[in-house]
Amino acid sequence: MNWLNAMNNAVEYIEANITEKLDIEQVAKIALSSTFHFQRMYHIITGVTIGEYIRRRRLTLATQDIISGEKIINVAYKYGYETPEAFTKAFRKMHGVSPSAARESGANLKAYPKLSFHISIKGDKDMNYKIFNKGSFKVVGKQTRISMVNEQNFNQVPKFWYDCMEDGSYDWISSRASKLGMLGVSKDFDKYKNEFNYMIAVEEIKDTLPKGYISATIPALTWAAFESVGPVTKALHDLVRRIYTEWMPSTGYQHECAPDIEVYPAGDMSAPNYRCEIWIPIKK
Known part of the structure; x- marks a missing residue:
């Protein structure tokens, strides 16, 4: 509460x-x-x-x-x-x-009421999750700057994936993915500019990185990993909403100030049965 x-x-x-x-x-x-x-x-x-x-x-x-x-x-x-x-x-x-x-009399006007927050636990769909500790590890891949101003992030992140598919960097990254799969990492949040860095990445590899690729360190954290089932664009967004509106209020966990990680195993991301995960760094 x-x-x-x-x-x-x-x-x-x-x-x-x-x-x-x-x-x-x-x-x-x-x-x-x-x-x-x-x-x-x-x-x-x-x-x-x-x-x-x-x-x-x-x-x-x-x-x-x-x-x-x-x-x-x-x-x-x-x-x-x-x-x-x-x-x-x-x-x-x-x-x-x-x-x-x-x-003027009869003018049509709009009112936006003050919001209040309440727990909403519908229970109509399971939320499969696990909590675990993971030590510090490195990721490598391509990175871009994403803006949250006017909700640009919802267009910029998918576009970055598309651009990487077009220029061949997606193939280079995916061919080096570990058993865990490909990763989408949101990090380096700028509270003043309302921006963050987004990486399409894999766990660190021994290859020499080509020009334009970077390495980043994910700190040791406690994670809550949630399973998403369905086409990525919609299913993952719906899942994140449920995490914040249902799971966090009812469990007492809060978001740790650290990167979020999307984990994408090999498969068709647009398929109705595609399974991926989102890792949320948490603290009590």
Whole structure:
């Protein structure tokens, strides 16, 4: 329950300071998480980024201020917009009408309510997992920088796999895969730029690395490994959502500030019976 209370405390902090310049790092601390993993976890659970949630809440509250008669310019500055024009643009994007038109009788407006977090254990599908300790090990492969701004990561990661298949690096990496299989490693999270490095990799090999390939060290950690069954793109995303919304709140584990690893055995990743794993670094 500590995890659940922490997430709700973070939302309450946002609400109490909604007209101030919010420090996401401070919000993440209240949620007992690193900045990156709080942002990632929040998006997985709610379907929106924390920045988008704050924007929608501000515009929802701003609408009530405008309807009650406050000057639009004052409302714009109150909710952190540098100019009335910027506020009007954001307002119109959300509501489909200008702030002044919102005062008219019968105007169609949208409201985005304050979120609260609750445990959701449906029990309609098993979650197969194991917890184990693994010492430090090295991985080698190709790496790219991924941005989470505006959810670009959901397009950039699949594109990186496709690009590696096109340029031949996928074949070079996969031909050197151990019994464990190919790995997708998310690491080096930048809490300020909301970015991380993503590697398509295998466990360290003795071959001399060609130009453009790198080696990275994964620290000794406690891992929770979850089995995913089905086409990778959808099945893995659904699994990660269940890990954060069901498994973590009910077990008391939290995400350790360390890399996440996707483990892909040989096989057709688009097949309905394809089995892979995601390893989440954890701590109590």
